[in-house]
Amino acid sequence: MNTLIVIVAVGLGSYLFRLSMIILTDRITMPPYLERASGLVVPAAFAALAAAGIAAACSGLGVPRAAAPLAAVVAAVIAVLRTGSSQAAILVGMPVLWIATALLPS
Amino acid sequence: MISLRADRRDVVAGARAMVPWLAGLIPFGLVIGVSAAQADIPALAGWLTGPLIYAGSSQAATIGMLDAGAAPMVVVASALIINIRLIFYSATMARYWRDTPWWWRLVAAYLIVDPSCAVGLNGYRRLSRRRAHAHYFGGAVLLWVCWLAAIGVGATVGAGLPAWLHLEFVMPLYLVGQTIPKLAHPAQRRAIFAAAAVALLALSAPLQLGIALAIAVGVTAGLTGHPDKPTQSPHPLQRTVEVRR
Numbered sequence: 550m551n552t553l554i555v556i557v558a559v560g561l562g563s564y565l566f567r568l569s570m571i572i573l574t575d576r577i578t579m580p581p582y583l584e585r586a587s588g589l590v591v592p593a594a595f596a597a598l599a600a601a602g603i604a605a606a607c608s609g610l611g612v613p614r615a616a617a618p619l620a621a622v623v624a625a626v627i628a629v630l631r632t633g634s635s636q637a638a639i640l641v642g643m644p645v646l647w648i649a650t651a652l653l654p655s
Numbered sequence: 656m657i658s659l660r661a662d663r664r665d666v667v668a669g670a671r672a673m674v675p676w677l678a679g680l681i682p683f684g685l686v687i688g689v690s691a692a693q694a695d696i697p698a699l700a701g702w703l704t705g706p707l708i709y710a711g712s713s714q715a716a717t718i719g720m721l722d723a724g725a726a727p728m729v730v731v732a733s734a735l736i737i738n739i740r741l742i743f744y745s746a747t748m749a750r751y752w753r754d755t756p757w758w759w760r761l762v763a764a765y766l767i768v769d770p771s772c773a774v775g776l777n778g779y780r781r782l783s784r785r786r787a788h789a790h791y792f793g794g795a796v797l798l799w800v801c802w803l804a805a806i807g808v809g810a811t812v813g814a815g816l817p818a819w820l821h822l823e824f825v826m827p828l829y830l831v832g833q834t835i836p837k838l839a840h841p842a843q844r845r846a847i848f849a850a851a852a853v854a855l856l857a858l859s860a861p862l863q864l865g866i867a868l869a870i871a872v873g874v875t876a877g878l879t880g881h882p883d884k885p886t887q888s889p890h891p892l893q894r895t896v897e898v899r900r
Contacts, residue, residue: 551727552696552697552700552721553697553703554727555717555727555730555731556700556703556704556707556708556717557707558727559704559708559713559717559730559731559734559735559738560704560706560707560708560709562731562734562735562738563708563710563713563734563735563738563741564764564765566735566738566739566741566742566745567741567744567764567765567767568745568760568761568764569742569745570742570745570746570749571745571748571749571752571760571764572760573749574746574749574750582878583746585842586743586874586877586878587743587746587747588747588776588842588843589842589843589846589873589874589877589878590740590743590744590746590747591744591747591769591772591773591776592834592837592843592846592847592850592873592877593846593847593849593869593870593872593873593874593877594740594743594850594866594870594873595769595833595834595837595847596830596834596846596850596851596854596869596873597850597851597853597854597865597866597869597870597873598712598826598827598830598854598866599827599830599831599851600850600851600852600854600855600869601854601855601858601865601866601869602824602826602827602830603827603831604854604855604858606821606823606824606827618824618827621824621828622827622828622831625828625831625832626831626835629831629832629836630835633836634832635675635832635833635835635836636675636678636679636832637832638828638829638831638832638835639678639825639828639829639832642824642828642831643821643824643825643828646824647819647821650819650821
């Protein structure tokens, strides 16, 4: 029961976050710098989540094993730059991760 | 004016624009489903994080902390801090929904999450307001359905997937793929590098505050300097540059 209450509370709070500025902008006008800032949130959030996710994948693996996720990221970046397709990151990065994990000593 | 029936083509176009995102998100949903099934919480409660919270990182943190036996207030506070970015997304979408009916704002707001925001913004920059609403709705609903289905599948069959697949790494790679093309835009480039650097420096920050801090610093860094235009380059990145209104 406690678990369900916690999940409902998080869900309700998250919904209020989603609704917050949509309600408030009826009453306030967003200044131009905030309009500019809103276009930067997605890239900043994605970069922060990506960096934290990669660091989490590497942590606790030790130097040789941590090279596998890093190699996957490097391969993903090169693939996206070469093809211009965002999906190339997963299509190239995951196989590189599997191969590098298999080859690197534990 | 909202007319999803009249703008059926835009609903389909929005759903189609969401499809590439699903390649990265469905494995993440599977991972969350697997973790919910393996956690020491009721299976239904684990799945309910999908429709109730509907934000992957926050769902993963909630399930993980409940499994670890964290105090309820700590779980709620941590999950909400992770979701602070939703306020920014709300601000981003608010200007497009200012004159829409309340029922639309209540439903559309519920569907706000990183990919629906990105696909929706793409529509609002290209299409008329009415058609862009349909475009947003098509993408957001497809994402919602697939997300809940992925968590359900993960919770039921995902526990049998081999660990060597490292499905947990799909999401970071997916985010890398979405971020790299944005480097062509100087303000976004500043935001990306600053946010990534702060996220790494603040890894040990309590309650995952590092992510919220990194977003704030990234946005601030992006705002510094002159309002800019996309770089002029024959590079492939040029194709994906979003033209600012």
